[in-house]
Amino acid sequence: MESEKSRNGVNHFENIACPFCGIACDDLEIGPSASGSLKVLKNGCARSVAGFGRPLVEPNPEVDGKSVSLEEAVATAAKLIRESRLPVFSGLGTGVEGVRAVMALAEAGGGVVDHALSVSAYRNTRVMQSSGWLTTSLTEARNRADLFIIAGSDIHKSNPRFFERVVCNEASMFSDNPPKRTVVFLGEGLDPSAATGPRVGEVVTIPCKTDRVGEILDAMRAIQKGAIITDETIGGVPRATVEDLFARFKAASYSVVVWNPASFDFAGGDLTVQAICEFIKEANATTRSAGLALGGNEGLPSAVSVCAWQSGYPLRVSYANGKPEYDADLYDAERMLAAKESDLLVWLASIGDDLVPPETDVTTIVLGTPGLKLSRKPKVFIPVGTPGVDHAERVIRVDNVVSLPLRQLRQSKLPSAMDVLASIQAAL
Ligand code: SF4
Incomplete structure (x- = not known):
């Protein structure tokens, strides 16, 4: 529950939900700034600090x-x-x-x-409409996932506190001593700096062109079905690296693949979403895996x-x-x-x-x-x-x-x- 208390006669708010990106963090502490505007006192990010800190101006229509x-x-x-x-x-x-x-x-x-x-949202919607998907919630991912694959999207930029809130959290609802997590960054120029802290184990970076992420997921889908791939590279990534990624999937008890459809801004970008979602659906025959589409700003x-x-x-x-x-x-x-x-x-x-x-x-x-x-x-x-x-x-x-x-x-x-x-x- 949000609460309000008075500090020096000025309202001070706790557990405030933030409207400035899709993950809607609900733990912000906000008080007055020196200029009489609002100031994020705790649990903010650069975007929320800027958003809440905008001065109050009330122009006429x-x-x-x-x-x-x-x-x-x-x-x-x-x-x-x-x-x-x-x-x-x-x-x-x-x-x-x-x-x-x-x-x-x-x-x-x-x-x-x-x-x-809508243009980026439709990369998800078309997949949901045509072939369906299996996705999870922020809470489920936060509490259960032991492997995160960040697929082609710089989540740190679109949803700045995602890692802090969902990946790096030390506590879990289901364990007093939750296992460490592996975080894989599959893509081009992704910022892994927020995947840090005692809960995070291995951080793996696999450089790959954004428009080739789908090829890698398709290849893993084929491997999952028993196909043998002999090409030296897959989607520009060494085959051994892709096989290692697949092995991590198989070994995980709950993997979550994270993407922002806004990142797939190229012809057929929805096919990358489809490759992710089809791989996840089929992986669930033998393990537990789910997608998590972010952005939503x-x-x-x-x-x-x-x-x-x-x-x-x-x-x-x-x-x-x-x-x-x-x-x-x-x-x-x-x-x-x-x-x-x-x-x-x-x-x-x-x-x-x-x-x-x-x-x-x-x-x-x-x-x-x-x-x-x-x-x-x-x-x-x-x-x-x-x-x-x-x-x-x-x-x-x-x-x-x-x-x-x-x-x-x-x-x-x-x-x-x-x-x-x-x-x-x-x-x-
Ligand atoms: S990540 Fe930042 S902008 Fe997004 S909801 Fe949380 S505090 Fe607000």
């Missing part, structure tokens, strides 16, 4: 670059949506309630819903889950015909904007300052953080608060097994995205 009241901005946004032929609602950097509000507005306004990071897991609950489909859903219609290619927001199939973009970015809309000359409404790094002025800009900082919310964690409550930590006049979206819907 703008229409055509001119300062207006919130009511005027809402009325203008509602008019634009009402008159739009096919609005696209994207970005979706928000929590559960924010996505609920976007879905409701898209339904009322007859629009399309897609997240800014900018509220992506919340958007994926809420879209499924509300529409029955994954993201990339259209309400243009009055009922939810799903098409992973047709309702790709970036493609639609490039093809001028939409005449209005409604962009939501309430978590990070970097989640900017794609380059487009389509009329744009932005509900964003006051510091959002926009390259041009949108038609309407409504500054909104950040969930877990300026208002309470709820986020789905990247492993999709829990939702975590986010607290309001400071007094802010910035409205929440959900309130602004509800007001726009009421004014349609």
Whole structure:
């Protein structure tokens, strides 16, 4: 449970959940900074320190670059949506309630819903849809795994405290004296520095081009089936090294393969996810192994889950015909904007300052953080608060097994995205 106590008359928060990446650490200690802003006192990382430490600025909304009241901005946004032929609602950097509000507005306004990071998420989704997968949770991996394979992804950058929280933890739920873990870094330029501490045994680095990680998993799948590979190298890696990796898999009692689909940004990147997942599925005939897909930043897991609950489909859903219609290619927001199939973009970015809309000359409404790094002025800009900082919310964690409550930590006049979206819907 989060708690609050007063230090020198100023609120001090413990066990706070962080919205700034997909693993949603829930152990942060936060207090006031000298400048009156927030400061991570304990259990943070560089990203959370920067996120919570953003100064509180409360600018007015703008229409055509001119300062207006919130009511005027809402009325203008509602008019634009009402008159739009096919609005696209994207970005979706928000929590559960924010996505609920976007879905409701898209339904009322007859629009399309897609997240800014769907391109990478779809490398996972396509595999889940076509051949299925066997994945684990952060908690299960933290407590049970004795072998971690970090496959082609610099997890330390996308989810900075993953190693601290899940790999290097000294205690385990199931043992007073848990065994040491082996951590294998399979990929290109991966940073192994966070795999450290008494719980970590061997750290193995296998340099390999990112787009060849799938070949190695496919080869191990073949070896698993009894095939004999005679090539000297596999995916650019010496065969003996791959055989050694396979032997480690077989010897482990619970292996976990970790990846971030954002890393597989090349043609057929989803095939790397598929190679990982097929190997894992077949390995479970004789041992225990699971996948763990990370990333999930900018509220992506919340958007994926809420879209499924509300529409029955994954993201990339259209309400243009009055009922939810799903098409992973047709309702790709970036493609639609490039093809001028939409005449209005409604962009939501309430978590990070970097989640900017794609380059487009389509009329744009932005509900964003006051510091959002926009390259041009949108038609309407409504500054909104950040969930877990300026208002309470709820986020789905990247492993999709829990939702975590986010607290309001400071007094802010910035409205929440959900309130602004509800007001726009009421004014349609
Ligand atoms: S690792 Fe992610 S969730 Fe954890 S404190 Fe850092 S930014 Fe927040």
